[in-house]
Amino acid sequence: MSVIVKNLVKIFGEQRAVDSISFEAKKGEVLGFLGPNGAGKSTTMRMIGGFIPPNSGEISVCGINVLEDSLSSRAKIGYLPESNPLYYDMYVKEYLHFVASIHKIKQKKAKIDAVIEMTGLGREQSKLVGTLSKGYKQRVGLAQAMIHDPEVLILDEPTSGLDPNQLAEIRTLIKRLGEEKIVIFSTHIMQEVEALCDRVVIINKGKLVENSNLSDLHSKHQQGGLLQLQTRNNLNTELIDDFDGVQLIEDLGMNKYKLAFTGKSDLRGAFMQHLQINEVQVLEYAPKEVPMEQIFQKLTRS
Numbered sequence: 695m696s697v698i699v700k701n702l703v704k705i706f707g708e709q710r711a712v713d714s715i716s717f718e719a720k721k722g723e724v725l726g727f728l729g730p731n732g733a734g735k736s737t738t739m740r741m742i743g744g745f746i747p748p749n750s751g752e753i754s755v756c757g758i759n760v761l762e763d764s765l766s767s768r769a770k771i772g773y774l775p776e777s778n779p780l781y782y783d784m785y786v787k788e789y790l791h792f793v794a795s796i797h798k799i800k801q802k803k804a805k806i807d808a809v810i811e812m813t814g815l816g817r818e819q820s821k822l823v824g825t826l827s828k829g830y831k832q833r834v835g836l837a838q839a840m841i842h843d844p845e846v847l848i849l850d851e852p853t854s855g856l857d858p859n860q861l862a863e864i865r866t867l868i869k870r871l872g873e874e875k876i877v878i879f880s881t882h883i884m885q886e887v888e889a890l891c892d893r894v895v896i897i898n899k900g901k902l903v904e905n906s907n908l909s910d911l912h913s914k915h916q917q918g919g920l921l922q923l924q925t926r927n928n929l930n931t932e933l934i935d936d937f938d939g940v941q942l943i944e945d946l947g948m949n950k951y952k953l954a955f956t957g958k959s960d961l962r963g964a965f966m967q968h969l970q971i972n973e974v975q976v977l978e979y980a981p982k983e984v985p986m987e988q989i990f991q992k993l994t995r996s
Contacts, residue, residue, distance in 0.1 A: 695721040695756050697742060697846055697876055702751035704737050711737045712748070713900035719893070721845075724872035726891035726908075727880045730994050734900040735880050736776055739848050742878070743773045756845050769797075772839035776850040776880075778831060782824030786815060786834055789823055790841060797842040809837040814863055828855030836864070846876045853886060865889055884986035898994040915989045919962040924950045924978035925969075937968050950978075 697719040704712040712734040719725040729735045740746045742753055744764035753760040755767040781789055787806060794802040810819050813833040818826060823834055832855055839847060852868070853861055869890055871877055879890060887894060887908075894911055896904035906914065929951055934940050939961045942954040955961040969976060 695845055695876065697878065698754040699742065700752040702738065702741060702753065703749045704734070704741060704746070705749050711900050712741070714751070715897060715902040717895045717902065717905050719876050719878050721876050722873060723892040724868065724877045724879055724890050726887045726894045727878050728887065728894060728990065729897040733897045733994070735897065736850055738897070739850055739878065739880065743771055743848055744768050770844055771846045771848060772842065772844035773848045774835045774839040774850060774852050778835040780823050780831060780834060782822065784823055786821055786823055787819045789834065790837055793838045794841055799842055805841055809841050812840065812867060813837045829857055829860045832856060844875070846878070847871060848878045850880045851882070852879065853881065853883065884990060887986050896990065896993050903993045911989065912984060915984050915992065919955050919960045920984060921953045921955070921962045921965065922950070923976055924948070926975040926977055929974070933972055933974065937965055
């Protein structure tokens with residue numbers, strides 16, 4: 695079970711919104727689909743969902759060619775768009791009953807009760823959708839995407855408008871869903887990428903600029919590395935100058951330091967040997983990863 699995108703192209707007028715991108719999302723993983731505003735994320739998601747046709751390329755959802763059998767592929771997909779269109783004059787439970795009827799779901803009541811519980815809408819189920827806060831409207835949108843138990847979930851900014859408590863609950867839910875479904879997840883919040891995603895696809899101006907699992911992504915962009923350490927005595931600046939590759943050193947106080955290194959290879963081990971040779975006693979050693987925000991900016995700034 696997978697979603698496969700091959701050489702996908704979408705052109706609006708003279709703008710090439712999506713430019714020959716290819717990637718695959720598999721069952722049991724949460725795929726972070728990232729990019730700056732206008733990169734082509736939402737357009738790609740709409741094409742996968744069968745809502746707009748590509749100019750060229752192929753899309754397969756659970757073995758179904760989206761271009762040849764859009765109706766069957768849509769039945770496999772639960773989609774939460776960024777705009778989250780809802781019927782504001784319907785009650786929450788009424789709206790979910792309406793969506794369940796469209797999907798021709800049997801045992802509607804059991805399904806509706808299940809998604810209400812999963813998305814934490816219990817206290818809001820008898821309210822008009824239009825009276826809900828933005829966070830709870832997002833939950834209603836997520837509930838409608840899940841109600842027919844799809845094999846694929848496409849979630850475009852699903853945590854927009856949630857407070858910290860709601861955010862933690864929805865993150866846990868998405869992570870759990872990712873264990874048994876294909877989840878394609880778009881966000882601008884890099885902490886969510888770190889917390890939720892197994893794999894990351896990044897596009898910029900319609901082009902694919904990164905496609906790798908999260909651990910490989912950090913390793914690839916580690917460069918010289920980041921390091922935080924504590925020494926028994928003050929770190930001699932001449933000792934730092936003698937080591938070629940220290941880009942930045944920040945004195946955190948109490949003989950604690952944060953260092954950044956330049957170079958294509960990881961220099962942290964060599965630096966520790968340098969300290970050992972010079973008889974510097976290290977009390978604490980903590981390698982640090984390059985922040986996801988920094989990697990994202992590096993790949994998408996032009």
